[in-house]
Amino acid sequence: MNELKKQFCEQGYTKLEAFLSSDEAKELRSIYDALLSDKQRTLHLRSDLAGGTDENRVERITQIMRPSLIEKQLLTHSAYKKALNLVKNILGDDMELDFDMLINKAPHTNTPTPWHQDAAYWINLPDKRAVSCWIALDKVYEENGCMWFLPVTDQKVLEHRNLPNGGALYCNVETSNAVAVPLEIGGCTFHDGFTLHFSKGNSTTSQRRALILNFRPKKMIALERAQGMDHTGVRKKRS
Template structure:
């Protein structure tokens, strides 16, 4: 498994020649300086604290010149995934945890999509599925702090995604928090792209570990190279075969018997690290056999110019009814452009 470390991380240093530099400023202020600021401004502490939090959040602007190594890109294209270790500093990780936890909590127990009351039209066996993980989609649309955090980071993630996929422009399809609760069910083998409202061989996801993801608490598993098999099937049939996340881990092999003998790879990650995986890669996650949560935040991205294929997925009823098959999914309200390699700004 190829892992790329980041210089400047307090959670581990790299001796690899393929290290990825990803350093960002943090806001630091002593208690004495904080109280002096409050006194000088003569403003309530709560107001000043909120201002400092906003400044702290805005300081988490990723560097715009981050690049993956040629070895990482080659590994991704061959295997369908790549791990980037310590992409968040300890301070940044804490902000991510606080922000995403708040956004998830705002949704309550059964408010998966931003539009309260909208039914899940993608998944089956919901009684089982809801015990696989707590899934909260498009937090950027319902929480202002999540919006700011996700989009500042997503611009960098989209740049890296364009590099991995060899394309010029990337839009957001959706974000989602995936929290494996204590004793949660396993996530059965599946492929992402068949669920989505567009077809593409260049769609990609980034999965950010907010907690250490281990084989004990439900880390990700991949079947390396299976993105090529899924792509070949799509090119022959003109459509992707959809397998729901249900109770039976082996359902995927009914659709793709040729991968039954594939070698699975566990992908444990330290908190603050991330993985990129092709939307065509077969993947899943283990059971959480611990009394603690395993938190992750993800961003799913689609190439600019992707067209509606007739599936609703995460689209609102209003959006779904307004689209015709073949319409370009380029709404800046629903699918903003994250990165354009041709832009000079």
């Protein structure tokens, strides 16, 4: 078993230091910045994970779901192909892209993304294989909001609550074993849907841009879509 797969299977997460070249990251950043600044085209897919509904307030943690529905060129970018190949190697040849999303932490907003499991956002599926590839488009470290993980213990979704006003889901967990994963531009992490993760707020003067690609078995994507789950909609707790 290769190292990436071994670490993912043992811990529920792993990292790849040089996933993208600086040119590849630059190409993605220019599409990313155009989407971030275009509130009109992204409005229906956009929210602030920090919570809040006032359109005039400064977004602290901007999330744009399914950016490739707007910028279709993303789907043919080498990042998507490379991630899919790595994910197939980790979890099997039937893995496909389920959805993509952007999460940006604006400068000086200092708002953590609370501890949560991605599976808390999803419907319960019989085949639970899933992996999120979190790609750093800026150098990330503790002060601007790099990812932190807790080694996965079992495939159970813990009790989650909603931050007020449509914010992120969170759960209360013991985090003394948490591991920070700083990355250079173009580095990435892979995490399982049950892996607890978090990021600190961005207290620096620049943005913290991340592109996230989520993969799961082709048959499970079909099952999700049949139940109306296409990852464009309102955040809900798993029922």
